[in-house]
Amino acid sequence: MNIELLDSRRLTGPNLFWDWPGAILDIAIDDIPVDLVVSAWSEEVTRLMDAMGWNTENICSRVFEGGASLVINAPIDVLYAACELNEVALNRAAAWLSDKPLPDLDDAISLLSAQVVKESDPDLLALQEAAARQHVPFLWDDDEVSVGFGKTAIVWPADQLPTPNTINWQEVGSIPLGIVTGTNGKSTSVGLAAAMLAASGLRAGITSTDYIRVGEEILDRGDYSGPGGARTLLRHPQSEAVVLEVARGGLLRRGIGVEHADGALITNIAADHLGEYGINTVAEMAEAKFIVRRALGTDAPLILNADDPESVRLAATLANRIIWFSLDAGHPVLQAHLEKQGGAAYLSEGWLVLAEEGKTRNIVKAKDIPITFGGAARYNISNALGAMALCHVL
Template sequence: IGTGVGSATWPMDALPTPEAVDWAALKNVPVVLITGSNGKTTVTRLVSGMMAAAGHVAGHTSTDGVLVGGELLEAGDFSGPGGARRLLRDPRVEMAVLETARGGLLRRGLAIDHADVALVTNIAEDHLGESAVYSLADLAEAKLVVARALGGTRPLVLNADDPALVDAGHALATWFSLDPEHPILADARRQGAPTATVRDGQVMLGHGERERPITPLSRIPITIGGAARYNVSNALAAALVGSLLGLDDAAIATGLAALTNSPTGNLGRLNAFEFGGLRLFVDFAHNPHGLTALMDMAQALPATRRLVVIGQAGDRDDQAIRALARTAWMGAPDRVIVKEMPSYLRGRAAGEVTGMLLDELRSLGAQEEQLDLAVGELQAARQALAWGRDGDLLLLTVHADRDTVLRFLQRLAAQQWTAGKPLPE
């Protein structure tokens, strides 16, 4: 009964009588639900960091595990009801953030019936055709199920830069946007509603026509000084959620500054490495929307040459697989490594997915000397590093073997490896 510090749990064979329960001590702790196609885990970590900066014991669930007060209770994908149950039963938790994935929502519904704030980061073409979700509108409807936990009065944070969310709308909507002059934000200001945006390189929170600076982008590591626009958007979303929870501006700024681009900070999301003059990022980008954001960031950063590693799971349809190749090529890379992921074939024959990716790249004008094929993500990383030289920028999307690739890169960093040197076995 209750959640977090306000909870009590008993074995089924030792239930107390109602008179023996200290009902006055039972309560629900503040809970945030976070969903969306991309950015869920990053925003979950940001909001949890803000809670901790405000002096609370924060707990969160994500696709990487269940954490309380910075302690990893269990690793794995806990973005569904099982993770929520594990977290909210922990008597240390004073505030909680639940990453809420599409699959769990569609198969099992909401993990809880009361949330203090909910957020939908964005809606992107991914997993279409599964579970009767055939369009972006269908997907938006599925994600917006989180609003049912808000009781018709508590705030739902939405991205005004996302057309599917704008089209869907919601009576509880509270908006953020990268564009400070966005018409939706202008309308929200006139109505006296909370908003979040970026202005002159600063994260700004507003209420009505009044706006205040929270922190510059230069102090938010995951934005790469503003070059990673999608993480600027994630920072705005997190800041608005934090503000709606009643966290003070100092805690919000501290939380934004605390999440780093290292594997120990934001595991698998824009993890940055530098090997002499060679710059490399490891990211989970797994659909055209996420890869577009990554390629946009790469184009905003100075580089002599750019390389990207791409691959896709076999359960995506042919159109989605080819769309990933088109997205990569639109970023004007000098080289593309297409990776085979044997554990992600999901019913397709070996070479089928990589064959489609390579075929699409060739149809777009890629020359053979610009293309490479790797079996496994570690091999793809090795081929990328062997190609790279000082001044180059490498983008490695990783999914199946993330931890192996990150350990290899960390070993190279510890050995002070630099571009052009032989790679250790």
């Protein structure tokens, strides 16, 4: 029997498993049925969570080829302790399965309780709850905590938080926020979206795998496609609208960097970066990319590529509002959606067309978009269609 811990980490935002933060273990399993390992872990983690006074209903697992992910929910102020608790549960389960003496339970509970007490931050939880009541954005990390986006954002050091009743909540608000993910075309799409937003008079900020930018000012170069880049940009006082490039790695490692967005674009799904975080097939990669839907409310649309088979397949299982885009005006998925008065963006007779509630508008000729090289680069026409649909809802 071999149970190997591959990774133990915090999930700080909506993720592959649910909409809440938590702690996750990725493990490799060999020479023992996976269901036995998961069952033993579940029993041990439930016992430990009970001792901490945490909700034991919020545990789950995901089995993949050669292993499993083991996930628990916990308050945001004690996620490091939650990771430790999860590891203790796995160690106890492994000992039981291999007929070895179990580590002392009382000692484990005592150590975990002390860690929870040390990490507990009532001020952080109070601010989180107050922001939710006021329906304003809330961001947190180990160093800073903030409410509001853009020029209305108020940022504090994590160890100097105010009481909620000292905040003028009327001055705290949001800004248009879009998310872009997919296998190809993410950086191009956020760049196109930023140009469209700028043309409408907004100072647009973007994160990407290349840099973080507000307006024409590049704040820093590097890969900012994770939650850290999102927080930096959304807290920037000059951001008037934001489009975030969100990569697979950040989604799987931490979750989405925001809880709510006005729209999310998935460019396409393909076989890329398989074999990491238990994602081994294109279908599983599609599920990972579709994590972004968890940031969308009832009216915020998921913008999908009708020319991408995986997106079409997975969309059929969702209740989200969808806007389809396609290079083929006669695509069956697109046509069925339009018949129901759904929103869409598509290429027709050389025009990028926007359709909504049975009405259509010709927006721009494909050949007039520089990156399409006179309309020859159809992949960039597709990127422009997705970006256009996203900006329309921001």
